[in-house]
Amino acid sequence: MIRAENLRKRYANTDALHLPSLIIPEGEAFGLVGNNGAGKTTFFSLVLDLIVPTAGSVCSKGKDVRESEAWKAYTGAYLDERFLIDFLTPEEYFDFLGRLYRMNPDDLNGFLGSMEEFFNGEILGTKKYIRELSRGNQKKIGIAASLVAGPEILVLDEPFPHLDPSSVIRLKRMLLDLKSRTGTTMLISSHDLNHVTEICDRIVLLEKGVVIQDLETNEDTLQTLQRYFAA
Amino acid sequence: MYFALVLTFMLSLSYGQFILGWESNYLDLLISRPLNFRSYFEAKFFLLLFGGIASYVASLVLVFLRPQFFGIITATSLYSLGVNSYMLLFLSTYNRKRMDLTASIFGMQGKGGIQFFTIVPTLIGPIVLFLIFRTAMSRDVALLVMGGTGVAGLLLHRIILRVIIRQFQKKRYLIAAAFRQSP
Numbered sequence: 158m159i160r161a162e163n164l165r166k167r168y169a170n171t172d173a174l175h176l177p178s179l180i181i182p183e184g185e186a187f188g189l190v191g192n193n194g195a196g197k198t199t200f201f202s203l204v205l206d207l208i209v210p211t212a213g214s215v216c217s218k219g220k221d222v223r224e225s226e227a228w229k230a231y232t233g234a235y236l237d238e239r240f241l242i243d244f245l246t247p248e249e250y251f252d253f254l255g256r257l258y259r260m261n262p263d264d265l266n267g268f269l270g271s272m273e274e275f276f277n278g279e280i281l282g283t284k285k286y287i288r289e290l291s292r293g294n295q296k297k298i299g300i301a302a303s304l305v306a307g308p309e310i311l312v313l314d315e316p317f318p319h320l321d322p323s324s325v326i327r328l329k330r331m332l333l334d335l336k337s338r339t340g341t342t343m344l345i346s347s348h349d350l351n352h353v354t355e356i357c358d359r360i361v362l363l364e365k366g367v368v369i370q371d372l373e374t375n376e377d378t379l380q381t382l383q384r385y386f387a388a
Numbered sequence: 389m390y391f392a393l394v395l396t397f398m399l400s401l402s403y404g405q406f407i408l409g410w411e412s413n414y415l416d417l418l419i420s421r422p423l424n425f426r427s428y429f430e431a432k433f434f435l436l437l438f439g440g441i442a443s444y445v446a447s448l449v450l451v452f453l454r455p456q457f458f459g460i461i462t463a464t465s466l467y468s469l470g471v472n473s474y475m476l477l478f479l480s481t482y483n484r485k486r487m488d489l490t491a492s493i494f495g496m497q498g499k500g501g502i503q504f505f506t507i508v509p510t511l512i513g514p515i516v517l518f519l520i521f522r523t524a525m526s527r528d529v530a531l532l533v534m535g536g537t538g539v540a541g542l543l544l545h546r547i548i549l550r551v552i553i554r555q556f557q558k559k560r561y562l563i564a565a566a567f568r569q570s571p
Contacts, residue, residue: 205420
């Protein structure tokens with residue numbers, strides 16, 4: 158589904174990311190872990206065509222994301238608050254997204270209804286602008302926005318911080334449900350090793366832009382990762 | 389002449405010089421979603437046209453009081469619509485200043501070199517054009533040339549917008565990277 162070929166991003170003569178070959182098959186829940194500066198966000202930004210690779214390419218369904226725009230219709234992403242329009246209310250923001258995907262209003266309302274538990278009554282109908290909401294609630298809006306059109310590929314950068322414990326549990330349940338129900342391909346980065354190992358089938362550990370380990374998730378994965386980061 | 393230009397173009401200029409900057413806080417969203425940038429630039433173009441036409445209608449009050457200004461105001465207005473609108477859109481691809489929409493409208497907020505530079509082609513350009521034709525031929529010819537250029541620009545909008553969009557696609561990484569920096 159996603160294939161990074163000889164992908165390289167350099168900033169000021171150091172490799173921020175160097176992936177000779179990384180393939181994420183359809184339906185995989187792919188976790189990315191690593192300390193700050195490991196290249197997680199850089200990788201996601203390259204997948205979303207937000208930055209130019211120094212060399213190599215990222216292909217989505219076999220098409221280079223720089224040359225084709227087809228991936229935009231089936232990819233949902235939330236990296237940071239730059240994916241929100243903060244002077245809109247949540248309703249206006251979702252309405253805008255619904256129009257981008259040419260969704261009919263009933264489908265959009267159905268979708269927002271399915272998010273009600275996750276929103277916990279703090280998002281819709283509050284008559285507040287997104288910029289006036291707490292960081293946790295802003296994050297919920299962003300995550301919901303990435304799911305709005307039923308994406309085949311979901312890209313989430315650090316979805317768990319700022320969320321309260323109930324929301325974290327609901328989000329995990331939502332992602333696991335999505336995985337089993339629709340087979341959505343997921344790319345999720347996290348500093349929280351527990352959360353990623355719970356959700357992802359495969360975990361790639363990055364350090365200084367290079368893949369250190371590429372693990373199939375099993376009961377030992379969490380320990381392996383913890384041992385690595387403790388060292 | 390300068391007065392007519394200010395009258396018919398200032399509204400569009402005050403919005404247009406910051407184009408792309410208005411969206412600077414969420415350009416990443418727009419780039420990664422199925423938003424057609426053709427419709428983005430078309431929408432901005434029509435907005436600028438609307439601003440220009442509204443200014444023209446407003447300045448007709450002046451024409452009513454001083455009919456001798458009709459020619460110059462009409463010619464300048466057409467030039468603003470058919471040339472300066474594109475100029476603003478084209479120059480917007482050189483905009484590298486993020487704009488904080490919650491901050492005060494005064495001061496240097498969201499302004500960079502490009503906003504000063506915008507004034508040269510959009511305000512000084514038509515004046516120079518006008519003066520050249522007026523001295524070489526006559527005032528009427530100069531007005532016809534300006535109005536004609538504007539009409540030609542409006543008629544060619546498909547082609548010109550295509551050039552602007554291609555330019556944006558080429559520069560989009562630079563623009564997006566600059567907007568990610570704090571202001």
